[in-house]
């Protein structure tokens with residue numbers, strides 16, 4: 408301290424000592440100080456405004472996120488509640504009543520329609536984001552509306568809305584399919600995966616744990632959690648700690664989050680690891696879909712190849728088989744044991760592979776499409792990019808088979824035939840094409 412005092416009192420120049428002695432100069436110094444502070448504040452303010460408003464800063468990502476998924480349309484009112492109740496009403500009084508998130512998505516549409524067909528009450532929820540052509544989602548919505556399924560347009564991060572839905576309807580089950588899909592897109596827009604697959608999942612589980620009665624939850628995990636695992640076929644007991652993409656990492660995180668909510672709150676939770684699901688009304692970002700579009704357009708088709716001409720293969724699984732698996736999981740889901748945020752006893756926690764058990768090389772997929780479309784593909788062999796892809800997937804389905812009789816019956820040739828028929832009828836034979 409005494410040393411500090413010494414330093415403070417020692418002028419670096421004799422002149423400086425004199426300035427501080429004169430009252431006039433002290434006034435001038437205070438005035439200059441005030442000026443410096445003023446201009447510093449102006450400068451800091453300008454920097455703040457620049458970064459806050461800059462389109463290339465991180466705010467771009469958040470505004471993009473907002474545009475893509477936080478769009479929650481206005482809701483409420485007696486007419487709105489009436490629509491919800493009508494959609495969610497099961498045919499028989501003891502029937503299942505299911506909230507399907509991601510209902511305008513590929514799997515969500517098929518599962519919602521199947522549940523409604525067999526007499527369950529179904530309410531859809533979807534944010535209709537533009538990850539891929541939203542008009543396809545709107546067309547799926549029309550399809551569902553015709554069969555009596557209403558879709559509420561909102562994001563799963565909107566907890567107020569979720570709570571409101573549970574106030575209107577005591578859902579027995581939640582089929583949680585809303586997610587940011589796609590393995591490669593995770594490098595372009597990583598925050599969208601965190602937003603939907605992690606924050607969105609937690610938002611949904613938070614509401615489910617606090618309502619009374621708690622619903623049973625079945626949700627979409629992914630074959631991608633096996634990542635760099637090389638032991639085939641992939642079994643639920645295999646390691647899943649080497650994800651190759653952020654998509655896979657968020658799905659793996661989802662499985663751990665599910666464990667936590669099961670453990671603390673007694674929620675009954677079943678995760679389904681889907682293996683490359685394809686079929687009519689599918690996702691335009693997936694290879695079989697845009698290969699079809701590009702073969703018809705005469706554009707080249709990039710076919711990935713592993714090192715040393717290694718085959719890249721997928722356990723492509725047809726949508727109808729996946730729907731059967733989803734319904735089987737819902738039907739065998741036990742009740743949650745907690746209520747109002749408190750656990751009363753141990754609850755069911757399961758994970759199942761839903762695959763086809765017969766991987767097909769991507770080049771064979773292209774050959775099948777060529778035959779069905781009667782057009783030769785312009786093949787462009789490319790090195791498997793290091794952006795999230797794994798070389799192969801192959802499901803062991805014995806667990807799902809044992810638990811609820813899951814047994815896929817559609818081979819790739821048969822499934823693609825149905826897909827191509829739908830594609831041509833939906834987009835027209837070369838007239839209206841997928842974007």
Ligand SMILES: O=C(O)[C@H]1O[C@H](OP(=O)(O)OP(=O)(O)OC[C@H]2O[C@@H](n3ccc(=O)[nH]c3=O)[C@H](O)[C@@H]2O)[C@H](O)[C@@H](O)[C@H]1O
Nearest residue numbers: 588589590629630631681682683693694709710711769796
């Ligand atoms: O099972 C899953 O959990 C995931 O399945 C799906 O991922 P993937 O199996 O990667 O499907 P998809 O992109 O159709 O590529 C198919 C094949 O074509 C190869 N492929 C792909 C693109 C390309 O340009 N060329 C190519 O050869 C590519 O290497 C691959 O071998 C879902 O998109 C994902 O959301 C998730 O659900």
